Amino acid sequence: MIRTLVVRSLAVTTSVAVVAVGAAGAAQAADPGVSKTEIVIGTTTPLTGPASPGYKDVPAAAQVYFDYVNKSGGINGRQIKFVVKDDKYSPAETVTKTNELILIDKAFMLMGALGTANHLAVVDEINKQGMPDVFINTGASVFDNAKKYPTTFPFFPSYQLEAKVMSYYIKNTPDLASKKRCFMYQEGEFGENAGAGFNAAGMTDWSAQASYLPTQIAQGFGAQVTKMKAAGCQLVVFFGVTSATAVLLKTAAALQFKPTWMVTSVGSEPTVIAGILGSSATAKAAMDGMLAPSFLTPITDVGNPYVSQMKTLVEAAGLQWNFYTYYGVTLAYVTSQAIKAAGPNLTRKGLINALQTQSRNFKSPASVPMNITATSHQGLTGYWIGRYDSAGTLVRLGKPNEVYIAGNALSSKVKVGTFRPPAPTRKLLP
Amino acid sequence: MDTFVNFFLGGFANGAVIALMALALVLVWRSSRVVNFAQVGQAMFTSFVGLTVVDLTGSWILGLVIAIAAGAVLGLIIHFLVMRPVRRADSSGAIIATFGVLIALQALAAMIWGGDPRAYPTPVSYSGITVFGRVIAITPYDIFVIVAMVILVLILTIVLTRTKLGLSMRASAFNPEVARLSGVRVSRMLAAGWIIAGMVGAVAGVLVAPTATLSPNSFDIFLVFAFTAAVIGGLDSLVGAVTFGIGTGLLLSLVTGYSDASNAALVALILLALNLWFKPEGAFNHHKARSV
Numbered sequence: 263m264i265r266t267l268v269v270r271s272l273a274v275t276t277s278v279a280v281v282a283v284g285a286a287g288a289a290q291a292a293d294p295g296v297s298k299t300e301i302v303i304g305t306t307t308p309l310t311g312p313a314s315p316g317y318k319d320v321p322a323a324a325q326v327y328f329d330y331v332n333k334s335g336g337i338n339g340r341q342i343k344f345v346v347k348d349d350k351y352s353p354a355e356t357v358t359k360t361n362e363l364i365l366i367d368k369a370f371m372l373m374g375a376l377g378t379a380n381h382l383a384v385v386d387e388i389n390k391q392g393m394p395d396v397f398i399n400t401g402a403s404v405f406d407n408a409k410k411y412p413t414t415f416p417f418f419p420s421y422q423l424e425a426k427v428m429s430y431y432i433k434n435t436p437d438l439a440s441k442k443r444c445f446m447y448q449e450g451e452f453g454e455n456a457g458a459g460f461n462a463a464g465m466t467d468w469s470a471q472a473s474y475l476p477t478q479i480a481q482g483f484g485a486q487v488t489k490m491k492a493a494g495c496q497l498v499v500f501f502g503v504t505s506a507t508a509v510l511l512k513t514a515a516a517l518q519f520k521p522t523w524m525v526t527s528v529g530s531e532p533t534v535i536a537g538i539l540g541s542s543a544t545a546k547a548a549m550d551g552m553l554a555p556s557f558l559t560p561i562t563d564v565g566n567p568y569v570s571q572m573k574t575l576v577e578a579a580g581l582q583w584n585f586y587t588y589y590g591v592t593l594a595y596v597t598s599q600a601i602k603a604a605g606p607n608l609t610r611k612g613l614i615n616a617l618q619t620q621s622r623n624f625k626s627p628a629s630v631p632m633n634i635t636a637t638s639h640q641g642l643t644g645y646w647i648g649r650y651d652s653a654g655t656l657v658r659l660g661k662p663n664e665v666y667i668a669g670n671a672l673s674s675k676v677k678v679g680t681f682r683p684p685a686p687t688r689k690l691l692p
Numbered sequence: 693m694d695t696f697v698n699f700f701l702g703g704f705a706n707g708a709v710i711a712l713m714a715l716a717l718v719l720v721w722r723s724s725r726v727v728n729f730a731q732v733g734q735a736m737f738t739s740f741v742g743l744t745v746v747d748l749t750g751s752w753i754l755g756l757v758i759a760i761a762a763g764a765v766l767g768l769i770i771h772f773l774v775m776r777p778v779r780r781a782d783s784s785g786a787i788i789a790t791f792g793v794l795i796a797l798q799a800l801a802a803m804i805w806g807g808d809p810r811a812y813p814t815p816v817s818y819s820g821i822t823v824f825g826r827v828i829a830i831t832p833y834d835i836f837v838i839v840a841m842v843i844l845v846l847i848l849t850i851v852l853t854r855t856k857l858g859l860s861m862r863a864s865a866f867n868p869e870v871a872r873l874s875g876v877r878v879s880r881m882l883a884a885g886w887i888i889a890g891m892v893g894a895v896a897g898v899l900v901a902p903t904a905t906l907s908p909n910s911f912d913i914f915l916v917f918a919f920t921a922a923v924i925g926g927l928d929s930l931v932g933a934v935t936f937g938i939g940t941g942l943l944l945s946l947v948t949g950y951s952d953a954s955n956a957a958l959v960a961l962i963l964l965a966l967n968l969w970f971k972p973e974g975a976f977n978h979h980k981a982r983s984v
Contacts, residue, residue, distance in 0.1 A: 310802055310807045311909060314807050314808070315808045315809060318807075449952075449953060449954045471952070472952065472953070473952045473953045473954065474953045475953050475954060475956075475957060477912060477913040477957075478913060478953055478956070478957075479904060479905065479910070480900070480904045480905065480910035480911060480912075480914070481706055481900075481903075481904060481913060481914075481944075482706070482903045484703070484705075484706065484829060484945060485699055485702055485703070485944070485945040485946075485948035485949040486949075486953070488695065488698045488702050488945075488949055489695070489699075489948075489950075491698075492694065492698065505809050508809075508905070509905060512818075512903075512904070513903075515819070516818045516819055516820055516831050517820045517827060517829055517831075518819065518827040537809070537811075538808075538810070538905050539811055540811030540813065541811075
C-alpha cells in the first residue's frame with residue numbers, strides 16, 4: 263500500500279513537472295509584449311523641445327484611435343497599450359528611451375518612431391531584437407532597405423522621392439519650368455536626402471542655394487533671403503521643419519521677397535505656421551499660392567469618409583484637427599489592420615509576414631498606392647501636388663486623383679497615374 | 693555691391709542683439725568673475741513675461757518695461773539663491789551652477805508657456821525700407837533695435853563711469869578688499885551687477901524675439917555668439933563686447949550669404965581659437981592674460 267502510494271505520488275509529481283516544463287517552453291517561445299489580453303506598442307517622439315510643435319500631436323492622436331479600438335473590444339480580443347517616450351529629438355535620448363521600451367516596458371513592437379538621426383541610433387538594435395519597427399516617422403531613404411532592416415517599415419514616401427516628384431512637376435509645368443529656381447534646405451540628412459533626389463532627377467541648375475542649421479531658426483533668415491533675392495529667384499524649393507518655414511516666410515515678407523514657394527510635405531502645416539506667425543490671417547496671406555506635395559486625402563475634404571470619421575474622433579478627444587493628428591490616427595489605423603491580419607496567434611514574425619503579404623488590403627486615406635513586399639519596404643509610393651489658396655486650404659492640382667509615383671524611390675523614374683483610396687472599414691475599426 | 697550692402701545691413705540688427713547679450717555677460721563677469729551661461733535663459737524667460745504682458749494689455753512698451761523689471765528681479769533672485777551659496781566654491785562650481793539655472797529656467801518656461809514657438813509682435817513696421825526704388829535688407833524695426841542698443845550702451849556708460857554706483861561697482865570688481873576697506877558694500881555691488889545684467893539681457897530678448905520665434909530654447913544659439921564676442925572683446929570691456937557683438941553679427945550674415953549656414957557656426961569657433969592663440973587677454977582688455 264505504502265509502495266503504491268509512493269509510486270502514485272511519484273507519477274503525479276512527474277506529470278506536474280512535465281506540464282510545468284511544457285508551459286515554460288511555451289512561454290519562452292512567445293514574444294515579449296503580447297499576451298492573450300494585451301499588446302504593448304511603444305514609440306519615441308519629441309514631446310518637448312524645439313522640434314516638438316506639431317510632431318507631438320502624432321502619438322496623441324494615435325492614442326485616441328487605440329482608445330477607440332480598445333473600447334470596441336480590441337484587436338482579436340487584445341487591448342492595446344501604447345507607451346509614448348519623449349526623446350526631445352535628441353538621438354542620445356532616443357537610445358535610452360528605446361532601451362527602456364525594450365527592457366522595462368517589454369514592448370512587442372514600435373510604431374511611428376520619429377526622426378532620422380534619432381532612428382539611425384537605434385535601428386540596428388531594434389532589428390537585432392527582431393522587433394517590428396512599424397511605420398517610422400522619417401522619410402530618410404536609408405530605412406527603405408528590407409535586406410538590412412528586415413523589421414523596419416517606412417510609411418510616408420522618402421524625401422528623395424519627394425524631391426524627384428517636385429522635379430518632375432516643375433519640369434512638366436510650363437509656368438514653373440520657366441522660373442529661375444533656387445533651393446533652400448536644412449543642413450544634415452534631411453536636406454542631403456532631398457538634394458540627392460534632385461540630383462537623381464537631373465535638377466541641378468539652381469540659380470542659388472541656401473541652407474540653415476536648426477539652431478539658427480531663432481536668428482531669422484535675413485542672409486539666406488538676401489542671397490536668394492539677389493540671385494533673382496522666382497521659385498524657391500524649401501526642405502525644412504515647419505517652424506523654419508514660418509520664419510522663412512516672415513523674413514521674406516519683411517524683405518519683400520515674393521517668389522513662388524514649393525515646400526516639403528512635412529514642413530507646411532498651416533495651423534503650426536499660424537501659431538508661429540501670430541495669427542491665422544498672417545499665415546494664410548504668407549502661404550497663399552504656396553505649392554506642396556501631399557500623400558493623404560486632403561485634410562479639408564470633410565465629405566470623405568476617412569476625413570469625416572477621423573476628424574470626429576480627434577475633435578471628440580479635445581485635440582486640434584490638423585495634419586499631424588490626421589496622420590497619427592492614420593498610422594494607428596493601418597497598424598491595427600496589420601495586427602489584425604497577423605491573426606489570433608500574434609507573433610513578431612507573423613506581424614512582419616502580414617505586412618509583407620497583405621498590405622494591399624489595408625485601408626487608409628493615403629492617396630497613393632502602398633508598396634510593401636518581402637524585398638521592398640518602401641511604404642507609400644508617391645504624392646499629389648497642391649496649392650494653398652487664400653483660405654489656407656491645400657487645393658489639389660491636376661486631373662481628379664492624379665498622383666506622381668515611383669515603384670522604387672531610388673531607382674525608378676517618376677510616372678503620372680491615378681489612384682483612388684478604397685472605402686474605409688466599417689466604423690473605421692480594423 | 694547691392695548684395696554686399698544688404699548682407700551688411702542685415703547683419704547689423706542681429707549684431708546689435710548679440711552685442712547686448714555679450715554686454716550682459718560682461719557685466720556679470722566684471723562684478724562677480726563668473727561666466728553666466730544662464731544669461732540666454734534669463735533673456736528667454738523675461739521675454740515670455742514681456743509677451744504675456746503684451747498679450748494681456750496690447751502695449752508693446754509696457755511689455756518691454758515689465759520684462760526689464762522681471763530681468764532685474766530674476767538677476768537678484770539668481771544672485772541670492774544660487775550664486776551667493778556657491779561663492780565659496782571655486783569658479784568652475786559657480787559656472788556649473790549657472791548651467792543648472794539655464795536648464796531650470798528652460799524647464800520652467802516650458803511648464804508655464806509650453807514648448808511651442810510663439811510670435812512676439814513688433815512695435816514698428818517689420819517691412820524692408822525702399823531706397824531709390826529698391827527694397828533694402830533693413831526694416832524700421834531693425835533701426836529701432838540698433839537705436840535701442842545705442843541708447844542702452846550710452847546709459848550704461850554714464851552709470852558705470854559717471855555715478856557713485858558705477859565707481860563702487862568698478863572698485864569692487866577691481867579690488868574687493870580695498871573697496872571694502874574704503875566703505876563700499878561689495879556684496880551689494882555683486883548683486884547690482886546681476887541686476888543690471890538681467891535688465892540688459894531682458895532688453896536683448898525682447899528685441900530679438902519679434903524677428904523669429906520665442907520658445908524655451910530659441911535663444912540658445914545666441915549664447916555661443918555672445919560668448920565669442922565677449923571673450924574676444926576681453927570679457928571686462930563694454931566697448932569690446934559691443935564692437936565684437938556687432939562684428940560677429942555682420943560676419944555671420946556675410947558668411948551665411950556668401951557660403952552657407954554651416955560655416956557660420958564654424959567661423960565663431962575659428963575666431964575664438966585665433967583670439968585665444970594670439971591675444972588671450974582679449975582685444976580691449978587692459979589686464980594681463982587670464983588663466984584658462
